[in-house]
Amino acid sequence: MAEFASNVKHGHRQLKLCVSGAADTGHCGPNALAKAKALGAEIVRQGAILVTGATTGFPLWTSMGAKEAGGISIGLSPAATEREHTEVYKLPVDYLDLIIYTGFGYPMRDILLTRSSDAVFIGCGRIGTIHEFTVAFEDGKPIGILEDPGWETGPEIEFIIEKGHRTNPKIVFDTDPKRLVEKVIALVMKDKIEEFKV
Numbered sequence: 001m002a003e004f005a006s007n008v009k010h011g012h013r014q015l016k017l018c019v020s021g022a023a024d025t026g027h028c029g030p031n032a033l034a035k036a037k038a039l040g041a042e043i044v045r046q047g048a049i050l051v052t053g054a055t056t057g058f059p060l061w062t063s064m065g066a067k068e069a070g071g072i073s074i075g076l077s078p079a080a081t082e083r084e085h086t087e088v089y090k091l092p093v094d095y096l097d098l099i100i101y102t103g104f105g106y107p108m109r110d111i112l113l114t115r116s117s118d119a120v121f122i123g124c125g126r127i128g129t130i131h132e133f134t135v136a137f138e139d140g141k142p143i144g145i146l147e148d149p150g151w152e153t154g155p156e157i158e159f160i161i162e163k164g165h166r167t168n169p170k171i172v173f174d175t176d177p178k179r180l181v182e183k184v185i186a187l188v189m190k191d192k193i194e195e196f197k198v
Contacts (some may be wrong), residue, residue, distance in 0.1 A: 003140040010017045015030045015048035015188055016074070017181075018113055020132040021058025021123030021153075028124035029150035032058060036123055037065030039146055039177040040197045043121075044071025046181050050126045051076065052136070053109060053132075055091050056097050063095035078109040111135055118188045119144065121180070123153040133157055142187035 019039060025032050043050050050066040052059035052073025063073040072083030077097040080103030081083035086093065093099060102109045106128060112121050114135045119142040122133050130153075136143050147154040154173060161168065171185050174180035 012078045013192060015118045016051050016116065017043050017048045017184070018051045018117035018120045018132075018136075019043070019059055019062040019123060020113075020120055020125060020129045021062070022125045022129060023053075023055040023057040023059070024125065024126070027126075027152075028058065029148070031148050031150060032124050033061050035146060035148060035177060036061035037068070037182070039121060039123065040065030040067075040073070042073075042177045042181045043067035044069040045100040045134065046185055048118075048181075048185070049074060052096075053078070053113055053128075054085070054093075054096060058125065059094065060092055063121070067095045072097050076109055076113045078104060100167070101165045107131065112137060114141060114164065117141070119184045121146060121184065122153060122157065124148065129153060130160070132154065134160070136162075137168060137171075140168075140170065142184050143168075143172070144184040145171065145173045146177060146180055147173055147175045155185050158172075 034057045040050055044066045050073045052075050054077040066073045073096050077085045077099050079089050080101050085091050104110055110132045114132055120136040121144045125148050145154050145157055172183040
């Protein structure tokens with residue numbers, strides 16, 4: 001048994017990368033679907049697991065991209081049960097390998113979502129996305145802002161940062177999902193510990 005244990009590799013280095021974005025994407029424009037899917041696929045291609053709020057819209061589209069790339073997608077639901085998830089919150093179960101039913105509603109689910117992830121990506125969003133950004137900011141998480149000329153989220157976040165009067169070197173912006181994921185993973189790896197031995 002001791003011999004087996006000495007060869008065990010701990011999986012803590014597989015990154016869990018959260019994507020936050022609008023569930024209702026009517027204001028996001030025609031590029032949102034393609035960019036969201038590209039972000040989800042790129043997270044998988046660069047060796048990470050996708051984590052979302054198990055909702056519709058932008059997060060669902062990233063899950064689609066992750067699954068199409070052969071990756072793992074985990075959702076944290078605001079609901080307490082699958083029935084509540086689908087019937088009360090009207091949320092999907094598609095494209096998710098695992099759904100954790102938190103039972104905490106949206107505000108507390110947001111905190112669990114960002115805290116259980118190594119980094120947070122922000123896509124086209126609304127107030128819930130801004131909430132997840134501010135929680136991640138306060139927790140010192142690396143944050144990647146996926147920009148698009150048609151989205152207001154990036155400029156809104158820049159405004160929040162400016163008015164917050166606090167710098168944060170762990171926030172990066174990019175219009176390209178591949179480059180953005182690379183930048184965020186580089187920030188995450190600065191804080192990761194080496195694989196420890198049993």
